[in-house]
Amino acid sequence: MSGAFTVTHGTRVSRIVALASFAALAALACAPLWAQASSLNLLTQIFAYVALATMWNLLAGFSGLVSVGQQAYVGVGGYALFALTIFGGLHPLVALVVAGVIGGLIAIPVAGLLFRLRGAYFAIGSWVVAEVFRLLASQITTLGGGSGTSLPARIVTSMADGRQAREFMIYWTGLALVVVVLGLTILLLRSRWGLALRSIHQNELAARSNGVEVTRIKLLVYVVAGFGTAMAGALIFLQKLRISPDAAFSVNDWTAFVIFMAVIGGIGRIEGPIMGAIIFFVLRQALSDLGSVYLMMLGLVAIVIMLRAPRGVAGWIADRFGFEPVPLERRLTRSKPSNESKPESAHV
Amino acid sequence: MDWLNSILQGVLVGGLYTMFAAGLSLIFGVMRLVNIAHGDLVVMAAYLALVVTQALGMSPLASLLVIAPLMAVIGYGLQRWLLNRTLGDDLLPPLLVTFGLSVIIQNGLLEVFSPDSRKLQAGAIETATIPLTPDLSIGVLPLVQFLVAVAMIGSLQALFYRTAWGRAFRATSDDQSTVQLVGVDNRHVFGLAMGLSLAVVSVAGVFLAVRANFDPSMGPARLIFGFEAVIIGGLGNLWGTLAGGVVLGVAQAIGAKIDPGWQLLAGHLAFLIVLAVRPEGFFPKVQA
Numbered sequence: 324m325s326g327a328f329t330v331t332h333g334t335r336v337s338r339i340v341a342l343a344s345f346a347a348l349a350a351l352a353c354a355p356l357w358a359q360a361s362s363l364n365l366l367t368q369i370f371a372y373v374a375l376a377t378m379w380n381l382l383a384g385f386s387g388l389v390s391v392g393q394q395a396y397v398g399v400g401g402y403a404l405f406a407l408t409i410f411g412g413l414h415p416l417v418a419l420v421v422a423g424v425i426g427g428l429i430a431i432p433v434a435g436l437l438f439r440l441r442g443a444y445f446a447i448g449s450w451v452v453a454e455v456f457r458l459l460a461s462q463i464t465t466l467g468g469g470s471g472t473s474l475p476a477r478i479v480t481s482m483a484d485g486r487q488a489r490e491f492m493i494y495w496t497g498l499a500l501v502v503v504v505l506g507l508t509i510l511l512l513r514s515r516w517g518l519a520l521r522s523i524h525q526n527e528l529a530a531r532s533n534g535v536e537v538t539r540i541k542l543l544v545y546v547v548a549g550f551g552t553a554m555a556g557a558l559i560f561l562q563k564l565r566i567s568p569d570a571a572f573s574v575n576d577w578t579a580f581v582i583f584m585a586v587i588g589g590i591g592r593i594e595g596p597i598m599g600a601i602i603f604f605v606l607r608q609a610l611s612d613l614g615s616v617y618l619m620m621l622g623l624v625a626i627v628i629m630l631r632a633p634r635g636v637a638g639w640i641a642d643r644f645g646f647e648p649v650p651l652e653r654r655l656t657r658s659k660p661s662n663e664s665k666p667e668s669a670h671v
Numbered sequence: 672m673d674w675l676n677s678i679l680q681g682v683l684v685g686g687l688y689t690m691f692a693a694g695l696s697l698i699f700g701v702m703r704l705v706n707i708a709h710g711d712l713v714v715m716a717a718y719l720a721l722v723v724t725q726a727l728g729m730s731p732l733a734s735l736l737v738i739a740p741l742m743a744v745i746g747y748g749l750q751r752w753l754l755n756r757t758l759g760d761d762l763l764p765p766l767l768v769t770f771g772l773s774v775i776i777q778n779g780l781l782e783v784f785s786p787d788s789r790k791l792q793a794g795a796i797e798t799a800t801i802p803l804t805p806d807l808s809i810g811v812l813p814l815v816q817f818l819v820a821v822a823m824i825g826s827l828q829a830l831f832y833r834t835a836w837g838r839a840f841r842a843t844s845d846d847q848s849t850v851q852l853v854g855v856d857n858r859h860v861f862g863l864a865m866g867l868s869l870a871v872v873s874v875a876g877v878f879l880a881v882r883a884n885f886d887p888s889m890g891p892a893r894l895i896f897g898f899e900a901v902i903i904g905g906l907g908n909l910w911g912t913l914a915g916g917v918v919l920g921v922a923q924a925i926g927a928k929i930d931p932g933w934q935l936l937a938g939h940l941a942f943l944i945v946l947a948v949r950p951e952g953f954f955p956k957v958q959a
Contacts, residue, residue, distance in 0.1 A: 436943060442762050443703075447705065448898075448946070451942060458939070459936070579770070619778045625767060
């Protein structure tokens with residue numbers, strides 16, 4: 324039977340989810356009208372973590388690049404922001420984007436080294452790189468060396484007129500960052516590179532023999548993650564107004580928490596890190612007084628989820644209810660359905 | 672002479688890094704598992720040594736008679752009840768479960784022992800030195816530490832290539848399914864390997880605790896030192912791991928000599944240079 328086929332991603336559910344997301348986005352964009360300063364502050368932190376977790380998920384969940392060293396790029400982003408505004412005189416928002424570009428550029432030579440290590444050794448190697456960056460940052464005496472530095476008042480005030488306008492600006496920057504990072508990830512995964520990643524994930528050897536350029540695609544993903552993570556880092560330290568090597572390159576803050584979010588929410592799904600970040604912050608608001616016991620509980624929860632429900636909350640929802648808010652697979656749909664049959668579709 | 676002294680100290684410290692690395696190398700060799708909690712287990716052993724020496728009045732080295740079997744049992748249990756469930760084709764479960772374990776151990780130690788740094792007293796041996804020339808002398812403790820590391824690698828090598836356990840380890844490493852056909856229970860073999868790894872970790876922990884101050888946050892850096900020694904020496908080669916530990920120790924000593932702030936950086940850079948020019952390490956044996 325003849326008939327043209329088209330490749331589509333969307334389903335009815337995903338279109339409804341997309342509409343709801345736009346509504347939520349509009350509501351969030353208006354948040355300065357209805358939310359208190361402390362809530363805006365908290366939301367900005369959540370945005371930064373959603374961005375970090377989405378980037379980690381792109382690496383580990385979709386590309387098999389399990390990193391425990393993404394704090395390297397958070398720190399690079401933060402330090403780049405401080406250096407570009409203090410020495411380069413750039414506006415903080417311009418500096419934030421440039422910091423992302425710097426993160427992406429640094430990722431290229433780093434990948435050249437780290438891609439020599441496979442699997443779990445890649446993970447620890449990425450940690451070594453983060454340590455090297457931390458030690459190098461503490462040698463930068465003009466940015467306070469090991470004890471760090473604060474963003475000078477003239478730069479803070481140059482951002483916008485008045486404290487409130489500044490808070491709004493940082494908040495909107497955070498929201499824009501989430502949109503950019505999520506949008507970039509979805510576009511990437513739905514592109515032909517995304518299809519290639521899927522094939523690598525299923526069988527790397529078969530993908531290679533079918534002409535998929537595995538190393539180049541992994542490099543692309545690693546660079547995109549460096550870009551997004553460094554921008555998130557720049558935002559985080561723009562909000563904190565103070566940076567030090569230990570804070571900027573903290574494995575706990577920028578990798579352990581991020582991994583918990585991705586694991587709890589669901590690795591390998593777009594909505595996973597978002598759900599994970601929300602769950603993480605709800606837990607944190609309720610339990611952070613417990614200090615190190617709270618961290619032990621997080622570790623335990625991550626282990627239990629990894630063993631019992633490795634697809635996380637989002638994966639469980641998808642399995643239980645067939646709810647696929649952001650489908651990434653390609654569906655072949657007959658664009659001109661013939662008279663006698665319903666449109667057939669096949670999942671690829 | 673100053674330089675020679677630094678390099679010699681670096682070589683001896685390399686013994687400690689070899690001990691961090693040996694346990695890591697062993698379990699990777701047998702079951703391709705990378706244990707992110709390895710460094711935290713070293714620190715946990717150091718705290719166990721602290722408790723045992725204080726409670727039983729034993730010397731640090733004698734406390735190993737208690738700690739090594741205890742850690743071996745913990746390792747066997749950990750592998751049988753937790754880590755065996757994570758092994759398979761997927762890379763994520765073992766990595767993330769051991770990562771979770773690392774967070775639990777680190778914060779558990781913090782909760783029980785506080786963040787204050789501690790040290791294990793070993794008595795007169797700590798300050799004893801052997802003069803080599805009028806300008807050059809070596810500490811007895813670092814020397815003992817290095818000799819123990821050499822003996823440890825020698826014993827592991829003998830165990831791997833001359834005993835029934837070693838045959839089971841190597842066979843399981845070569846082919847997990849075939850080894851089950853000839854009556855080897857690979858779950859048990861993995862448990863034994865982890866038990867042995869943690870017995871090795873306990874020795875490393877005691878030397879760590881005697882050598883300098885330690886605190887609950889030190890684990891990840893010990894993991895990284897051990898990992899660097901393994902990669903520099905070449906995967907799957909135990910004597911190579913010793914060479915890797917020494918290279919790392921010497922690089923750090925030279926870095927510290929140039930500028931105290933460069934000690935750790937120099938070690939990491941040595942690792943990155945090896946990765947750049949000889950990614951399979953100096954003496955490779957297996958492909959990762």
